[in-house]
Amino acid sequence: MRIESVQNKKIKEFVKLHTKKGRDEKNLFIVEGHHLIQEALQSSCLKELFILETVQNPFSFPAIECTQSVINKLSSQISNAKMIGVCEKQKNSEKKKKKVIFLDEIQDPGNMGTIIRTAHSFGIEAIYCSKNCVDVYNPKTIQASQGALFHIPVYYCDLYQMVSSYRKDNMKIFATALHQKSIFLQDVSIPDCYGIVFGNEGSGIHQELIEQCDECIKIEMATFESLNVAIAASICMYTFQYQKR
Amino acid sequence: MRIESVQNKKIKEFVKLHTKKGRDEKNLFIVEGHHLIQEALQSSCLKELFILETVQNPFSFPAIECTQSVINKLSSQISNAKMIGVCEKQKNSEKKKKKVIFLDEIQDPGNMGTIIRTAHSFGIEAIYCSKNCVDVYNPKTIQASQGALFHIPVYYCDLYQMVSSYRKDNMKIFATALHQKSIFLQDVSIPDCYGIVFGNEGSGIHQELIEQCDECIKIEMATFESLNVAIAASICMYTFQYQKR
Known part of the structure; x- marks a missing residue:
């Protein structure tokens, strides 16, 4: 799959995750960069992966190819980011700790x-x-x-x-x-x-x-x-x- | 004294302090906000003081009244800052410490x-x-x-x-x-x-x-x-x- 337009429906939905309201409504959040996406994948939180069309997907997770303008639309942290993950918020157990x-x-x-x-x-x-x-x-x-x-x-x-x-x-x-x-x-x-x-x-x-x-x-x-x-x-x-x- | 224009010669000179090159050449630097200006004044580093025209000068140091656009031109840290100080870099003694x-x-x-x-x-x-x-x-x-x-x-x-x-x-x-x-x-x-x-x-x-x-x-x-x-x-x-x- 490939997305070229920042008007794409999926992109417009995920841009809402830049606000707390959007994250709370969808129970999702965005991570940027290789290290954080790797961590999200290992924790089974990763739900969607967007990768710049010129970059090879380094993860064992299917990626959506995107243009730089689409990646930039999803990004708020890294200038000209190369990869963006959408993650599900974690459910934590209520067990007391020490x-x-x-x-x-x-x-x-x-x-x-x-x-x-x-x-x-x-x-x-x-x-x-x-x-x-x-x-x-x-x-x-x-x-x-x-x-x-x-x-x-x-x-x-x-x-x-x-x-x-x-x-x-x-x-x-x-x-x-x-x-x-x-x-x-x-x-x-x-x-x-x-x-x-x-x-x-x-x-x-x-x-x-x-x-x-x-x-x-x-x-x-x-x-x-x-x-x-x-x-x-x-x-x-x-x-x-x-x-x- | 009062400055209304960002084209003022003094302002154009001090805007150069936003870069390391400018600070090194002039041996000066900029501080923003009440607390830092107070510290600069107490350390005898304060050389020039620019205060928004609607704000009263709280320091025992003469201030130049400025419009918000002039203050914003000098500022790089605080949005709509109210006061800006220009300070001289300190000379430190060469004495060894413990x-x-x-x-x-x-x-x-x-x-x-x-x-x-x-x-x-x-x-x-x-x-x-x-x-x-x-x-x-x-x-x-x-x-x-x-x-x-x-x-x-x-x-x-x-x-x-x-x-x-x-x-x-x-x-x-x-x-x-x-x-x-x-x-x-x-x-x-x-x-x-x-x-x-x-x-x-x-x-x-x-x-x-x-x-x-x-x-x-x-x-x-x-x-x-x-x-x-x-x-x-x-x-x-x-x-x-x-x-x-």
């Missing part, structure tokens, strides 16, 4: 993607997002996650309920907050089963959610500055996983 | 800015960049550094010579590399005086530079993935500064 993070209103798609990528590297088993977090299927998030999205379940939920439910199962929940009473990360006694909450880029974690947590922690700094939330989250996740106990 | 980092061909301006921001938070006293690193006065770098650039000296130099010179002064230099023989970060015995080298986003540190270093270190991960270089650098700098010894 090491999780909670994201309260993370707004920047790059931060969200970087946190997902790093969480996967540091043994986090699930990510719970408040409903006002940026969409995990935002193209910039997918790009920054470098495919980790296909390996770690991400849920949108009521964080208050989820934190409370995990606490009932004896998970210790840590809120990251620059409060005076917060204890330094390096002084935390790290349990086997933990949740860590990270907050909005500007305003941090909602006060009512902080009050639901067991302990407040903060990262020591030589100068009073703030850290980017993806940096702060990475340092916490690394330390919880690998600090000598 | 905790430094070396950046080998970092290419992404956002990564560079984030590393500068985090380095300042974690007690790093100087940053040495290879000459093929991205320009530290790139607008995206300045934005990501969140003003830390005004507090920590950044040098462009021959990294081989600089690493060698620091080693002669008994500084221990660590290369970050995903080699098999690299030791895990949490197992490093951390000296009082150290340098850490971080490499290019795609290819890491040049092999000849690795060979100049005392030790290779790597960050342990639960899954075999790579980390974003700004994330990896932050975890290393944090651990060197605050890990229990």
Whole structure:
């Protein structure tokens, strides 16, 4: 099959996936580039594959040949992309995990993607997002996650309920907050089963959610500055996983 | 003073600061937004201040009133910016420091800015960049550094010579590399005086530079993935500064 026109019905349908509304309605999302398409294929999420007519299909998955203008119409990340995949959103099991993070209103798609990528590297088993977090299927998030999205379940939920439910199962929940009473990360006694909450880029974690947590922690700094939330989250996740106990 | 036209001579001169060539020739760079201008002013770097005609000047520094189109002409970061500062590049002392980092061909301006921001938070006293690193006065770098650039000296130099010179002064230099023989970060015995080298986003540190270093270190991960270089650098700098010894 071959598509030459950006007016093609299929293309016009999939362009809608550039918006959250479109992705939610169709339960689909777009990935760009060889690495992410490979990851999608391995995770059995890949539903459609569009490849530039001059490029050979490197995947064991049937591709639709397209002109550059058609590929560009589907693309929002890579300039003159060569391949685009349309994927089905994953269904995640509801099973509780032992090491999780909670994201309260993370707004920047790059931060969200970087946190997902790093969480996967540091043994986090699930990510719970408040409903006002940026969409995990935002193209910039997918790009920054470098495919980790296909390996770690991400849920949108009521964080208050989820934190409370995990606490009932004896998970210790840590809120990251620059409060005076917060204890330094390096002084935390790290349990086997933990949740860590990270907050909005500007305003941090909602006060009512902080009050639901067991302990407040903060990262020591030589100068009073703030850290980017993806940096702060990475340092916490690394330390919880690998600090000598 | 008031400027209405983007054809104004001063504006045409300063627009050249959008390129590295222009910044190098004039020894000036542009900052955008209240926070960065404030930092520039406090560091005595601010040379010219342009403020939107409808906005009151919040600084104790004379401003040139401009129309939105003039401000937009000078701006490359913030949509409909309200204030733009033109700053003089800083002259840094040549004095050796006790905790430094070396950046080998970092290419992404956002990564560079984030590393500068985090380095300042974690007690790093100087940053040495290879000459093929991205320009530290790139607008995206300045934005990501969140003003830390005004507090920590950044040098462009021959990294081989600089690493060698620091080693002669008994500084221990660590290369970050995903080699098999690299030791895990949490197992490093951390000296009082150290340098850490971080490499290019795609290819890491040049092999000849690795060979100049005392030790290779790597960050342990639960899954075999790579980390974003700004994330990896932050975890290393944090651990060197605050890990229990």
